[in-house]
Amino acid sequence: MWISRSILARSLLHHRHYSQSAAAAVAVAHSFEEAPVTYLEDLPRPDPKYAETILAIPRARSGKNISAKERKQGRVPAILFEQEDGQHGGNKRLISVRTNQIRKLVNHLGRSFFLSRLFDLEVAPEFGGDEVIEKIRVLPRLVHLHSGTDAPLNVTFIRAPSNALLKVDVPLVYRGEDVCPGLRKGSSLNTIRRTVKYLCPADIIPPYIDVDLSELDIGQKLTMGDLKVHPALKLLKSKDEPVCKIMGARVSDQQRRK
Known part of the structure; x- marks a missing residue:
């Protein structure tokens, strides 16, 4: 939230x-x-090693069958909450992110550490193209992993502007x-x-x-x-x-x- x-x-x-x-x-x-507030010298701050831009594309529809198709194509269905009171549902955007990228970040950071780190999220019409629709700073709110393989099943992001x-x-x-x-x-x-x-x-x-x-x-x-x-x-x-x-x-x- x-x-x-x-x-x-x-x-x-x-x-x-x-x-x-x-x-x-x-x-x-x-x-x-x-x-403005800044990190203090004697307290932990994010490791720049993991300062990665998460790539995403718009997703037109939601549903169990749509999500299954996304995962078969190597994509994770995701939601980006946009409005200020996003914890109540409200205005949200459907997107998809790359399975391999989310799996790598969760594996390298650990699930709890992934959920406490800000990322830039870059939304493009398609993966691999040069056009960018929007670049947003986000906080991962939830990530659901497969119980057997730990593959990411879906992710929820929320906007994280400075204010x-x-x-x-x-x-x-x-x-x-x-x-x-x-x-x-x-x-x-x-x-x-x-x-x-x-x-x-x-x-x-x-x-x-x-x-x-x-x-x-x-x-x-x-x-x-x-x-x-x-x-x-x-x-x-x-x-x-x-x-x-x-x-x-x-x-x-x-x-x-x-």
């Missing part, structure tokens, strides 16, 4: 009472209309296991969350968030509020929700018999 900052602020302020997360969305909408705020499930990358005090004592890591949802300005969507385990001892945990992210990102869950915990040390069978 993406929400224009000005539209978001106006719609939420029409309500006399709103949730804390809605109030935070209004605040970020106002603050980032005033000044958009987008809800993104950002992947977590756990680091520091080798020096974690609790793990060195023989305990185990309970990974509770693999992603965390944030409201992100489109220009600074993090490709992932580092989770530092290097100082955790047995029984200690990290919560969503402990994660180090850009101050422009707004957490859409409680900051007290845990993301991981160092469990108690393992007990051997011999120790149990004692």
